[in-house]
Amino acid sequence: MQIVHSFQELRSARSQMSGTVGLVPTMGFLHEGHLSLVRAARAACDHVAVSIFVNPTQFGPKEDLANYPRDLDHDAALLEKAGVDLVWNPTPEEMYPQNYQTWVSVEDLTRPLEGGYRPGHFRGVTTVVAKLFNAVQPHKAFFGQKDAQQAAVIRQMVRDLSYPIEIVVCPIQREADGLAMSSRNTYLSPQERRAALVLSRSLFKARDAYTAGSRDAAALRQLVLDSLAQEPLANVQYVSCADFETLQEVDTLQHPALLSMAVYVGKTRLIDNVILG
């Protein structure tokens, strides 16, 4: 496994790959969720490249850029074991040099949900992912369903900007007790870690109600909100029941829907979701 930092090293390494290349873009501090993406890439492509870059432009001014957890050595060991060919770990200065001034923006799909609470977040995501795609020129790229809106936005960007890249979205990986895996779980105190189970528990209750025949979106949202309200450490930012394709809130579930939430547990902002239908 080769670890490169500069664009020049990346280009040289990429030019030596023949056959298909799968890219797994990450911000590092890898967990089983990332590794499931690597395994999917490994199974589908001749070569696997993983980028590790904590992208400053997708963090808001009051968000956790400085504190975001980093551990390149541990990440590299995990990726080596997982059979990755190439790790690209660029510096912020090389990704955003002086006089940087170009942005990729997806419009409608970035307005609701995360986009509503994190202005500029998706512009940072789509811009950096476009850069990763351009520099690596993968045939397939792998994203997690945990960041459901991100996956939808990237799919839209790929379609709109004519990238000849297949976007593969892999299921959420959860701890044994149901908590969706996230690098940000490391922020949680033991007490908050227990409290954080309310997210998945609430979503699973609503999924059970859906399976039992409930199709009223307001009722499903209220079921989730009532369940979240039982946890004093949880502070709800939003609970959404939206069309899976457009991410617009629905009244009645006829097509596949995304039931999603953002919840603060202490000072840590967590997101989770289930697909209904």
Next chain:
Amino acid sequence: MQIVHSFQELRSARSQMSGTVGLVPTMGFLHEGHLSLVRAARAACDHVAVSIFVNPTQFGPKEDLANYPRDLDHDAALLEKAGVDLVWNPTPEEMYPQNYQTWVSVEDLTRPLEGGYRPGHFRGVTTVVAKLFNAVQPHKAFFGQKDAQQAAVIRQMVRDLSYPIEIVVCPIQREADGLAMSSRNTYLSPQERRAALVLSRSLFKARDAYTAGSRDAAALRQLVLDSLAQEPLANVQYVSCADFETLQEVDTLQHPALLSMAVYVGKTRLIDNVILG
């Protein structure tokens, strides 16, 4: 020479090209300026692809999209003779399908000059060029110095978005009497065609003054304006003497400068420029 329309045909044709690929993006109605780009591509690359697409998103609501001249058969004959391998002529519906919502924007460089008078123009240009780059994946792409700001904006986009593509900018091609070649010259009546010579004549006067030692930008702009004022059919939109890299207006010419203008001759908007230094 193969002519393709759909993305699928393009991908199939592109996958059969080994070695380096040069792309010449055009809006068709080709003239000697375009053909000079094709020759440069032919000399530098194993394969040459030319896109012909009158891109609606770079035209303002009051601009000449509907009337923009088109002649695919004539274009194809010229390109075949010039040794082009592949012509890609997509439809607006395939380039901008329903629910299209992704844009590539370059900020600072698009604010002055053309960007100031044609709001949204460069967003349309950078977006379509990104799409052309993604779909064709060329090693080099060729643009004309006639659209000087466009060339600078594309260079910035390529640098910022990490495209592994070399941008080659070729000199302005002029008619024997000095008029810069442009598909829009076809709009000119015989009288306007004669009047349009005032653009290049004024620029050449200023270039002579520069060569003779003049370094005062205001004096050079005034020299051009005075010269343009002698032609009753010419209606000046702007005359600029700007830094060649930043496109910001300068006081004194120390670095290479771009002396440029937009002038209406009758109802036809013409642009022209010379590089000083």
